[in-house]
Amino acid sequence: MQNVNSIQRVHIQLSAQSFKYVFFNTENKILTSGAIPLQHQDLRQWEAVISGNPWEQAYNVPVYIYVWNPLFTIVPASFYDDALKVSSLELVMGQLKHQHVFAKPILSNMYLQAVPYIFEQFFTSRFKHLHWIGIPEFYLNFLSSKSTQQTAISISWHEHLLTLTAVNKQQLLFCNSYQAKDDTEALYYILFVKQHVLQSYTIGSIYLFGDELTVLKSSLVNYFKNTAFHSAVANSAMSNHKMEHHVSIELLTLHPCV
16 A cells, blocks of 8 residues: 655746645645745755755656746757757847757747756756656647647746747647736736737637736636636645645646656
């Protein structure tokens, strides 16, 4: 019989402002969760937390790190050259200093994501089975199973970074992010993409990730007729655990996108 206190996997989300984490046990229940603020890439607080329990038990279990930053791009697989992945991302983002770039295949394309070397080295030295996942990559994997008939869209808004992805029958239509400082800017960007990129597609479903979009839903309904809106929520994993911190839906999702 499996020990319910044993760690099965760890999910971590990295952003410019914080490091959030969730530990799952062998029954996909949450053992513990938390958040550590980040200031000026000072990792001393992280060191203090990770040096104790239950982190010391996580060395040999899968650790999934979701990277939340705008330094990503999509390259058609037919044009992709792994030796040029850094320069390919720099063509879009400008010169990247002190950044580790990882690449993943997704929907006949290659997804490129940068993460600061200081973070990559910090986690690589501590965990044996490390998996890097870009937040847009997560959404594209999520939508790939939701867009079998009509176009499906995901919208998330976290720390002012609005991310919108659209998939139609396993075809990537759109994947980008935008710094939206308020509700008006977020709504304007979403409607701009609808009008100029997705105007010829029938949008069947829109998945909203995060509480920040609750206030926008009533406005979006007016512009997306005959569209089903879904709040992307985790399943019963939260039922046994009082969340001490606001933990993102990406961390609570129980089907890692790798």
